[in-house]
Amino acid sequence: MIIIMLVLIVILALYSLIGRDLLHVVIAMSAISLICALLFVLLDAPDVAITEAAVGAGVSTVIYVWALRHTRRRDDDNT
Amino acid sequence: MTTRRWLNGAGTWLAIIALAVILAPIFLSATPWPTVARDYLQQQGTADSGAINLVSAIYLGYRVFDTFGETIVLLVAILGTMGLLSQLEHLVEPAQNDQKALETTSRFALAQEKRRSHTLRTHLLEVVTGKVGPIVLLFGFYVMLYGHISPGGGFQGGVIVASGIVFLSLGNPQEGSFGISRPQVLIRLEILAFFTLIVIFSSGLITGSGFFGNPLADTPFPVAHIVLLNAVIGLKVGMSIGFMCIAMMGERT
Numbered sequence: 572m573i574i575i576m577l578v579l580i581v582i583l584a585l586y587s588l589i590g591r592d593l594l595h596v597v598i599a600m601s602a603i604s605l606i607c608a609l610l611f612v613l614l615d616a617p618d619v620a621i622t623e624a625a626v627g628a629g630v631s632t633v634i635y636v637w638a639l640r641h642t643r644r645r646d647d648d649n650t
Numbered sequence: 651m652t653t654r655r656w657l658n659g660a661g662t663w664l665a666i667i668a669l670a671v672i673l674a675p676i677f678l679s680a681t682p683w684p685t686v687a688r689d690y691l692q693q694q695g696t697a698d699s700g701a702i703n704l705v706s707a708i709y710l711g712y713r714v715f716d717t718f719g720e721t722i723v724l725l726v727a728i729l730g731t732m733g734l735l736s737q738l739e740h741l742v743e744p745a746q747n748d749q750k751a752l753e754t755t756s757r758f759a760l761a762q763e764k765r766r767s768h769t770l771r772t773h774l775l776e777v778v779t780g781k782v783g784p785i786v787l788l789f790g791f792y793v794m795l796y797g798h799i800s801p802g803g804g805f806q807g808g809v810i811v812a813s814g815i816v817f818l819s820l821g822n823p824q825e826g827s828f829g830i831s832r833p834q835v836l837i838r839l840e841i842l843a844f845f846t847l848i849v850i851f852s853s854g855l856i857t858g859s860g861f862f863g864n865p866l867a868d869t870p871f872p873v874a875h876i877v878l879l880n881a882v883i884g885l886k887v888g889m890s891i892g893f894m895c896i897a898m899m900g901e902r903t
Binding site (some may be wrong): 585588591615618620621622625626629630632634637 | 662666703705769793801802803805806809810812815816845892895898899
């Protein structure tokens, strides 16, 4: 179970590095935070899990999407 | 262009491989974890601080200094964000009726008449967030105030309170019908909470336990210090993050 989660985290992290559509990347990062929170619950750290779920999957996603709304959605090649 | 893209991709993979090479020895080593601090906390932590949740006993009892630093980091981050947002407002001309000005201002939705979020709002969003908001607020205050017994604490509860505030401000049909989603109220509460935090930290000086010390350490209820700190930190975090999110969504600041 934990191994599946870790592999998923690595795959999502690689996608968020390489992906070109920034909205998809933001959602992938939010999913990373969610899987991390589940992982923390499995490892008996509920305090950290609450923080990770609230900050990582909630507030930071809101801030990223807000920033995305005021800029362009596609990643640029020549920057 | 293509070589540049290829170089970017190669750089990414190089960074990943370098990270793997650095981290591999840490994962592969079989060094036993240090156990002295863990054993001490298991035997003495609850008796020292009165908190059943040892995590809150650590970050509000033994390591308050770090928590104070975290609070200040959050304060500076919010200040920087609000500085940037207020600069954004200077870039925008006041809204007029012609299409060009509307188009320009809706890109930087900050002030009352420039709100773009109203047009994107649906009845579903308003009804759901308006109904869920108070429940989220209540849960946030529960996590905040029971941080010494159950998992949670000031920071976690504060962030949940902040999302409750954002829900309430998304869900109300009229502007500012909930006092807590009004920026002036939020910023005053945050200032009050930070002032109270410093007063609590300094109150150890009077009773002789020193700055950051627990002034109630000799009384039968040493846990009151942790409960108070949790409540104040939660208020401060919730108000500042809620204030920032509301300012970003385009409320009047």
